[in-house]
Amino acid sequence: MPLDLIIIAIFLAAASGLPGLFLPRRTVWGQRIAVFMMCGSSIFGLAGVALALGVNQSRTIIFPWPAAGNSIIGIDALSAFFLVPVFLMSGLGSIYGLGYWPQLRHIRNSRKLQLFWGLLTAGMSLLVISRHAMAFLFGWEVMALAAFFLVTTEDQKDEARRAGWIYIIATHIGTLTLFGLFAMWRWATGSYDLKPVVGDAISLCVMNVLFFLSLLGFGLKAGMMPFHFWLPGAHAAAPSHISAMLSGIVLKMGIYGLVRFLSLLPDPPYMWGGLIILLGAVSGLLGVVFAIAQHDLKRLLAYHSVENVGIILMGLGLAMLGRSAGQPKWIVLGLACCLLHTWNHSLFKSLLFLSAGSVVHNVHTRNIDSLGGLAKTMPWTAAMFAIGAVAICGLPPLNGFVSELFVYMGLLGAVITNESLVSVIAVPVLAMIGALALACFVKVFGAVFLGNPRSAATANAHESPISMRIPMIVLAACCVIIGLAPVLLPPVLDGTISGWTIDSNLRALSIGDVAPLKAVSLMSILLVVLIISIAVFMRQNYRVSRCVGTWDCGYSASSSRIQYTASSFAQMIAGMFRWVLRPRTHRPRIEGLFPKPAKMYSHTDDLILDRAIMPAGRGFEKLFGWFRRFQQGITQQYLLYILITVILMMSTMIPFKEFITRLFAR
Amino acid sequence: MVDKLIHILLLLTMPPLLLGIINKTKAWFAGRNGPPVLQAYYDIIKLMRKGMVISRTTTWVFIAGPIVTLATVLLAGMLMPISRFNAPISFAGDLILFAYLFGLARFFTTAAALDTGSPFEGMGAAREVTFACLSEPALFFTLLVLAKVSGSLTLNNMLHCPAGAFSVAMAAPLVLVSIGLFIVLLAETCRIPVDDPNTHLELTMIHEVMVLDHSGPLFGIILYSASMKLFILGAVLLHIISPFQTKTIWMNWPLFIMEMFGLAIVIGIVESVMARLRMRHIPYLLISALLFCGFGFILLVRYYQ
Incomplete structure (x- = not known):
């Protein structure tokens, strides 16, 4: 039954863009039908997922596929877990599109967007439920190509085309690696079925090759640090609800692939878990450091995805270490962090991208330094962005805190039992990531929504339509619910975790036993109650007696440009990390008693793309220049x-x- | 039960007294009479009776800043064991909530500073979040050491254990960690040499400049929660540097109060004999705190192996 519902949902999603293609361009009905079908698909999908979640018996359907043997699809708790954000966001995003990308205003590319939005959803759902390498790759490619067409929605823009090409090259390197991975898998196990390997059927050497291929292939999609180079450009250039989908959901397919594939391999060596934690720590730290140096609102959010993928990987690495060391507690805490942070990140990152989209929609700029004061004109968007910002910093009482608590407890537990020194580095690094993320989001929230508007367009902004606000409110509500009531989580997480390994003593351990979920729920609620009661007390006893201008030291002719900008806010941190950021600064020379007006700008290039891959590409071009003679x-x-x-x-x-x-x- | 009530009572009433003692010590060093020891209470009461004057630029975030700070500090105080008595609220993993509550307070304090649109307050907020990036890992290194020493993830056990399991081999890491933690305490509570709570010269300030536009009751709340933060972090430090107890259980309360006064006097002495560091040099101080804690941890791990 759950599987049937999900198959219906996949077909509905895949077909949702088709009616629009046969209708005239200048009618709203194509989009309305698409939204209707996407919402239907979401409802069917979420219903199916709800039935499958927590129940860890995988039902499978076998259908013949002559080219590659019988193909199998099935649903178990892990698949269901990763399907939740897919179906939630595909429906909400299409509703958001009604206000953000209406057909009548975007006649040129609206139909294309709807078609590929549906296909992207269908591709992702297919890959999550497939139990066969070929079906998996089919879903993977549908997803990758649909995402390419979505990134290049505005293909008249140079920026979008460039981001699209870099994306498609990167994603195909990943696909190529996956071809290698599955070919190797077939050679080692004798079938394309993705079933757990028992005992020592595969030699350690082959396992290592499989591990590194999967890390490369899935890591490229997930945006792990050295392989993240395609991500910031692609997520910044796409329309905002597509950025939300790409950053919040599509990256998670890389995580899903890694989690699924690692569950199939038996007896992992210590090195794997250590390496994943290390990669996670590097991604987390450098992701947030690069985010701080950005001036572009959406590029900044995209770099934060790299950071959060780092935290997710730290959880996964801890779980792998737990498998190697035979410590079920680490597995439960690590995997719980990995899974829950996957959900959390899809919720708050989508929320942040949607509210950023709401800003871009009204002000038509993504430059943080020309925004400001939007909390007065766009109160809803500002409140939603604030919730997303507190959540992404991992602060109580919202959902980000819960998943970070899991990984902290697991890592500290690992330190106490004195088995892994990697986790010693991971704890302070995680603390630093938290503090840096806080700095970054105070900067963004302050510069975009608080203070005085820095441009005329910003001053005349107005609140977005209801169709854009509803998806944001739903996502924010999910963040708040998970944050205030993590006691609800064990039924959802336990089934998924116990199905991950074939280790039997894991079944007995529940996340509720190893993490203080009840206490955290109580404390979060207590915190909220405390804040509200102090606020009510203040409101009843005190009145604002006078409104005046901000204290200006007696200099009354100040303009809004005197405010601290986002760049100056980040300057000290950017200075501390200059060794890795290497910003390009153009400083004007100021001479004489009455210098002329001058401009100063700075830009931070991407470490991998602009400093390694592009120069290497140019080097190769020069090296093989002589080859042109033959052509x-x-x-x-x-x-x-x-x-x-x-x-x-x-x-x-x-x-x-x-x-x-x-x-x-x- | 009585102990819990005393805990809450101390947490609510004692913090402003520390400010008075610090100021009295500084005055004594400068050869002045100084304000009365209870001056901080008079200030807070006076501020709570005044009206609120707020800036036209501000939104709800400006008012949320002090309110959220007070709520988080109160809650952190509940998680914090005092002397040999257990904290009113305690669970495995409470140390992380303890540390992150201060993070939430920082988010809203700095956001409220940016809400005024004033360049000074933006400057203070930028400094606050930047220095937190260095003091936060140092704090977590300290917690790591304490967790390792005690083998527990509960603040109660972690902080009571240095007293119980005090051996010479543990002394070296604990000394290093307490030096690091003292620097973190000075940075987090905005004392000299990181910040100067007396001057209002905006260009050199961190905490005072962030709250420049808060007035009346809101400013009273800010003063109160800042002193409470000093009290809480001081209590953490006291667990490590002075694990003494008396046999008579109730006598531990006066002992703790005396120790707290001692710490306040030490802070006062530090403030009197040192000048505020130049802004560029503050990261070096914080990195040294980080290194102290890190070396403490390395020593500890070597001892265990």
Whole structure:
């Protein structure tokens, strides 16, 4: 039953863009039908998922696929867990699109967007429920290509085209790695079925190769630090609800692949878990450091995805260490962090992108330093952004805190039992990531929503329509619920965690036993009650007696440009991390008693893309420049090449060996 | 039960007294008479009777700043064991909530500062969040050491254990950690050499400049919660540096109060004999705190192996 509902949802999603293609461009009905079908798909999908969650018996359907043996799809708790954000966000995002990307205002590309939005959802759901390498790759490619067309929605813009090309190259390197991975899998296990390997059926060497291939292939999609280079550009260039989908959900498919694939391999060596934690720590720290240095609102949010993927990987690494060390407690806490942070990140990152989209929609700029004071004109958006910001910093009483608490407890537990020194580094790094994320989001929230508007467009902004506000409110409500009542989580998480390994003593352990969920729920509620009661007390006893201007030291002619900008706010931290950020600064020379007006700007390039890959690409281009001589577009030349090739091939028929022996035989 | 009531009573009433003692010590060093020891109470009561004057630029965030700070500090005080008595609220993993509550307070204090649109307050907020990036890992290194020493993730056990399991081999890491923690305490509570609570010269300030536009009751709340934060972090430090207890259980309360006064006098002496560091040099001080705590941890791990 759950599987049938999900298959219906997949077909509805895949077909949702089709009616629009047959309707005239200048009608709203195409989009309305698409939204209706996407919402239907969401409802069917979420109903199916609700039935499958927590129940850890996987039901499978086998359907024949002549090219690659019988293909299997099935749903278990892990699949259901990752389907929740997919179906939630696909429905909410399409509703958001009604206000943000209406067909009548975007006649050129609205139909394309709806078509590929549906296909993206369908592709992701298919890959999550497939139990067969080929079906998995099919879903993976549908997702990757649909995402390419979504990134290049505004293909008239140079920026979008460039981001799209970088994205598609990166994603295909990932797909290629996955081809290698599954070919190797087939060779090692003898089938394309994704079933757990028992005992020592595979040698350690082969397991290591499989592990590194999966880390590369899935890590590229998840945006892990050295492989994140395609991500900031692609997520900044796309329309905002698509950025939300890409950052919140599509990245998680990489995480899903990694979690699923690692569950299939038995007896992982210590090195794997340690390496994943280390990569997670690097992603987390550098992700947030690069985020702080950004001036572009959406690029900044995109870098924060790298950071959060780092935290998710730290959880996964801890779970892997737990498997190696035979410590069920670490597995439960680590995997709980990995899974819950996956949910949390899809909730608050989508929320942040949607509220950023609401700002961009009204003000038409993504430059943080030209915004300001929007909390007065857009109160809803500001409140929603504030909830997302507190949640992403991992602060109580919201959901980010709960998942970070899991990983902290697991890592500290690992330190106490003195088994892993990697976790010693991970704890202070995680604390630093938290403090840096806080700095970054205070900067964004302050510069965009607080203070005085820094431009005329910002001053005249108005609140977004209701269709854009509803999805934000739903996502924010989910963040608050998970944060205030983590006691609700064990039924959802336990089934998923116990199904992850075939280890039997894990079944007995519930996340409720190893983490203080009840206490955290109580404390969160207590905190909220305390804040509200102090606020009510203040409201009843005190009145604002006078409203005046901000204290200006007696200098009354100040303008809004005198405010501390986001760049100056981040300057000290950017200075501390100059060794890795390497910002390009253009400083004007100021001379004389009355210097002329001058401009100063700074820009932070991406570490990998702009400092490693692009120069390497140019180097290769130079190195192989001589090759162009053979490629001149003259037909006669190509015929000559063919002739030479034919002669060379025919020359293999000449029995050289015999020839030589006869020559020297005498 | 009585102990819990005394805990709450101390938490609510004692903090402003520490400010008075610090100021009295500073005055004594400067050869002045100084304000009365209870001056901080008079200030807070006076401020709570005044009206609120707020800036036209501000929104709800400006008022949320002090309110959220007070709520989080109160809650953190409930998690914090005092002397040999257990905290009113305690559970495994409460140390993380304890640390992150201060993070929540920082988010809203700095956001409220940016809400005024004043460049000074923006400057203070930027400094606050930047220095927190260094003091936060140091605090977690301290917690790591305490967790390792005690083998527990509950603040009660973690902080009571240094007293119980005090051995010479533990002394070295604990000394290093307490130096680091003292620096973190000075930074977090905005004392000299990191910040100067006396001057209002905006360009050099951190905490005072962030709250420049808060007035009346809101400012009273800010003063009160700042002193409470000093009280709480001081109590953490006292667990490590002075694990003494008396046999008579109730006598531990006066002992703790005396120790707290001693700490306030030490802070007063530090403030009197040192000048505020230049802003550029504060990160070095905080990095040294981080290194103290880190080395403490390394020593501890070596001892265990």
